[in-house]
Amino acid sequence: xxxxxxxxxxxxxxxxxxxxxxxxxxxxxxxxxxxxxxxxxxxxxxxxxxxxxxxxxxxxxxxxxxxxxxxxxxxxxxxxxxxxxxxxxxxxxxxxxxxxxxxxxxxxxxxxxxxxxxxxxxxxxxxxxxxxxxxxxxxxxxxxxxxxxxxxxxxxxxxxxxxxxxxxxxxxxxxxxxxxxxxxxxxxxxxxxxxxxxxxxxxxxxxxxxxxxxxxxxxxxxxxxxxxxxxxxxxxxxxxxxxxxxxxxxxxxxxxxxxxxxxxxxxxxxxxxxxxxxxxxxxxxxxxxxxxxxxxxxxxxxxxxxxxxxxxxxxxxxxxxxxxxxxxxxxxxxxxxxxxxxxxxxxxxxxxxxxxxxxxxxxxxxxxxxxxxxxxxxxxxxxxxxxxxxxxxxxxxxxxxxxxxxxxxxxxxxxxxxxxxxxxxxxxxxxxxxxxxxxxxxxxxxxxxxxxxxxxxxxxxxxxxxxxx
Amino acid sequence: xxxxxxxxxxxxxxxxxxxxxxxxxxxxxxxxxxxxxxxxxxxxxxxxxxxxxxxxxxxxxxxxxxxxxxxxxxxxxxxxxxxxxxxxxxxxxxxxxxxxxxxxxxxxxxxxxxxxxxxxxxxxxxxxxxxxxxxxxxxxxxxxxxxxxxxxxxxxxxxxxxxxxxxxxxxxxxxxxxxxxxxxxxxxxxxxxxxxxxxxxxxxxxxxxxxxxxxxxxxxxxxxxxxxxxxxxxxxxxxxxxxxxxxxxxxxxxxxxxxxxxxxxxxxxxxxxxxxxxxxxxxxxxxxxxxxxxxxxxxxxxxxxxxxxxxxxxxxxxxxxxxxxxxxxxxxxxxxxxxxx
Numbered sequence: 001x002x003x004x005x006x007x008x009x010x011x012x013x014x015x016x017x018x019x020x021x022x023x024x025x026x027x028x029x030x031x032x033x034x035x036x037x038x039x040x041x042x043x044x045x046x047x048x049x050x051x052x053x054x055x056x057x058x059x060x061x062x063x064x065x066x067x068x069x070x071x072x073x074x075x076x077x078x079x080x081x082x083x084x085x086x087x088x089x090x091x092x093x094x095x096x097x098x099x100x101x102x103x104x105x106x107x108x109x110x111x112x113x114x115x116x117x118x119x120x121x122x123x124x125x126x127x128x129x130x131x132x133x134x135x136x137x138x139x140x141x142x143x144x145x146x147x148x149x150x151x152x153x154x155x156x157x158x159x160x161x162x163x164x165x166x167x168x169x170x171x172x173x174x175x176x177x178x179x180x181x182x183x184x185x186x187x188x189x190x191x192x193x194x195x196x197x198x199x200x201x202x203x204x205x206x207x208x209x210x211x212x213x214x215x216x217x218x219x220x221x222x223x224x225x226x227x228x229x230x231x232x233x234x235x236x237x238x239x240x241x242x243x244x245x246x247x248x249x250x251x252x253x254x255x256x257x258x259x260x261x262x263x264x265x266x267x268x269x270x271x272x273x274x275x276x277x278x279x280x281x282x283x284x285x286x287x288x289x290x291x292x293x294x295x296x297x298x299x300x301x302x303x304x305x306x307x308x309x310x311x312x313x314x315x316x317x318x319x320x321x322x323x324x325x326x327x328x329x330x331x332x333x334x335x336x337x338x339x340x341x342x343x344x345x346x347x348x349x350x351x352x353x354x355x356x357x358x359x360x361x362x363x364x365x366x367x368x369x370x371x372x373x374x375x376x377x378x379x380x381x382x383x384x385x386x387x388x389x390x391x392x393x394x395x396x397x398x399x400x401x402x403x404x405x406x407x408x409x410x411x412x413x414x415x416x417x418x419x420x421x422x423x424x425x426x427x428x429x430x431x432x433x434x435x436x437x438x439x440x441x442x443x444x445x446x447x448x449x450x451x452x453x454x455x456x457x458x459x460x461x462x463x464x465x466x467x468x469x
Numbered sequence: 470x471x472x473x474x475x476x477x478x479x480x481x482x483x484x485x486x487x488x489x490x491x492x493x494x495x496x497x498x499x500x501x502x503x504x505x506x507x508x509x510x511x512x513x514x515x516x517x518x519x520x521x522x523x524x525x526x527x528x529x530x531x532x533x534x535x536x537x538x539x540x541x542x543x544x545x546x547x548x549x550x551x552x553x554x555x556x557x558x559x560x561x562x563x564x565x566x567x568x569x570x571x572x573x574x575x576x577x578x579x580x581x582x583x584x585x586x587x588x589x590x591x592x593x594x595x596x597x598x599x600x601x602x603x604x605x606x607x608x609x610x611x612x613x614x615x616x617x618x619x620x621x622x623x624x625x626x627x628x629x630x631x632x633x634x635x636x637x638x639x640x641x642x643x644x645x646x647x648x649x650x651x652x653x654x655x656x657x658x659x660x661x662x663x664x665x666x667x668x669x670x671x672x673x674x675x676x677x678x679x680x681x682x683x684x685x686x687x688x689x690x691x692x693x694x695x696x697x698x699x700x701x702x703x704x705x706x707x708x709x710x711x712x713x714x715x716x717x718x719x720x721x722x723x724x725x726x727x728x729x730x731x732x733x734x735x736x737x738x739x740x741x742x743x744x745x746x747x748x749x750x751x752x753x754x755x756x757x758x759x760x761x762x763x764x765x766x767x768x769x770x771x772x773x774x775x776x777x778x779x780x781x782x783x784x785x786x787x788x789x790x791x792x793x794x795x796x797x798x799x800x801x802x803x804x805x806x807x808x809x810x
Contacts, residue, residue, distance in 0.1 A: 161610065170610055172706070176603035180571070202584050202607070
């Protein structure tokens with residue numbers, strides 16, 4: 001009998017009818033004899049609005065708290081009305097929603113009076129998105145005749161450190177608790193429905209899992225229960241060989257390794273956050289990305305093994321926009337140990353994230369790619385800190401660049417991949433500004449002029465026949 | 470060092486006796502000045518922030534059945550969890566009986582101790598067999614220590630031998646006679662040519678076996694010890710359900726006689742190599758594991774040092790309490806190093 005954790009994200013739940021869709025999918029697999037655990041995200045946009053509401057509350061805007069309460073109550077009640085037919089169940093859910101929103105109002109009012117929003121109280125506020133949506137999912141599952149049971153991240157046993165906003169689970173404690181709480185109820189045929197994204201410290205204080213969010217909850221629960229697969233239901237068919245807006249012939253990748261998926265996520269593909277893949281990777285539990293609007297499509301399966309066929313050395317190509325190239329140069333850098341540490345130290349202290357680095361053996365310059373929005377900050381910080389000390393002559397920047405990232409485990413140890421990549425790009429007359437390849441050989445990334453980016457992606461997509469697989 | 474003693478049965482009382490007897494040596498030899506600030510038993514608790522009089526505790530336990538009967542320090546309604554949560558102390562000694570269904574109440578005692586920043590020394594196998602990876606993680610997160618020497622081999626330093634004396638070497642496999650009761654029964658069956666039932670009754674008469682002997686004779690006690698060793702010594706992340714267990718109820722007198730003809734005997738042996746297994750196993754009478762009576766014996770096979778076997782008494786209140794004392798001294802020493810550097 002298969003055990004599956006299914007996570008339903010915000011975009012797959014937005015409207016009331018989608019809760020029905022979620023419920024019919026769950027009951028279809030339960031009818032086939034699967035044991036299913038459902039993880040639910042907040043309704044689309046609600047988490048951002050909770051964040052806004054808490055900021056408003058901090059400014060002392062009591063009026064906005066009442067207005068927000070009205071809106072959020074009505075939206076969730078409306079979704080419940082559209083999803084749940086049975087009057088008693090609907091009333092029970094409405095009651096739960098109302099009392100949860102009352103609690104939210106108290107929290108926000110408290111923030112208004114104290115005039116202070118701590119990371120701790122922010123996490124408390126943010127937890128309401130999932131707590132509310134999960135009640136609707138709970139009601140809808142019962143409405144289609146399933147024996148569903150409501151859990152929060154805390155009540156199911158997910159324990160984290162107290163790093164609010166990006167709490168890290170104590171995985172062994174969590175696994176032990178989740179297993180001892182869920183296994184017996186699964187045996188009784190219960191479908192546990194659990195709030196994604198939120199957890200609690202060992203003292204029971206609410207935390208959020210930050211980046212990775214509900215997907216992270218899904219893989220944590222999956223790892224604890226040792227399930228057969230974790231399914232992430234979204235509104236796309238799976239991971240694509242490239243952005244279909246750039247390459248119309250882009251295809252869904254049927255199977256990909258955890259490492260490749262991690263690389264793709266780093267380069268901005270709309271995959272799961274690498275953090276969320278970790279628990280599944282550790283327990284070797286396959287993760288499947290599926291489309292709730294096209295459930296017949298098997299989606300993309302993320303597994304441990306690298307699927308390397310000689311023909312498909314390259315799996316996917318991503319284009320990272322909104323970046324800038326910074327070049328630090330000066331003869332004083334040659335043979336001066338610690339230069340790179342100084343440069344990157346300055347950037348680190350100014351909260352500038354570096355995406356890609358390259359330095360030639362001559363050591364006369366270091367180039368790196370950062371997000372464009374940090375460009376001015378980065379350049380000025382470097383100039384203030386390092387110019388006039390005999391080390392660096394100048395700091396130059398280009399903001400009309402983009403990064404092309406070519407990902408695939410098959411590149412490892414396959415000679416000639418780089419040559420094919422750059423020949424394809426050269427044939428289109430595109431000049432490459434900067435190149436980086438990690439020694440993992442899982443990806444090659446390079447910077448080109450912004451106007452050449454899409455062209456370069458298409459050229460490589462064609463060269464490796466990604467539309468033909 | 471302030472100690473909360475939870476569980477005042479055979480082990481708890483033995484510890485109190487050792488602390489009383491060795492008071493001045495512990496102070497002189499180790500700079501160890503233990504103050505038992507709380508004792509908790511089934512009847513309630515006794516508390517004294519300056520340290521309880523252990524003589525009084527011991528005689529109260531005998532006379533009244535509970536330390537909560539102390540006129541000055543007794544609190545009959547206070548629960549162990551309340552005491553651990555609220556009393557100030559450095560260490561909790563958890564010595565409640567083993568429960569392998571859900572590890573309680575020991576599991577909650579240990580978690581609460583960690584949450585409130587207290588180190589734990591335990592002799593309770595249940596929580597460890599069910600949740601050792603979780604407990605070590607929680608201890609580390611809270612910056613406290615978990616010690617449990619007494620859970621395997623009682624006073625015989627089996628865990629320490631592997632963990633400390635074989636430092637740097639890699640232990641490939643472990644086999645051991647880890648349960649004194651079953652070893653006594655098998656020895657008696659072999660030497661006196663009696664049935665399992667007769668030997669069991671004899672063991673119960675001598676106090677080596679419980680009225681309900683299933684923990685011992687069904688191999689569960691041995692399995693718990695295997696889990697603890699696999700986690701602690703081999704760095705595996707396993708729990709009780711990962712062990713294949715067979716007890717000794719089906720070992721017949723005939724099977725032992727048959728083995729004897731080959732100059733062999735049957736012992737309940739726990740194995741750790743690529744998986745964990747407990748089973749009655751025929752071994753040569755020359756095998757160092759062929760120990761008699763209530764003894765325990767464990768053979769470690771390590772990559773470089775080869776095979777080494779440690780033999781000793783595997784049960785008993787004083788023996789187990791001596792392991793607790795070792796753990797307490799180890800914590801004192803580690804803390805002292807941490808505070809002075």
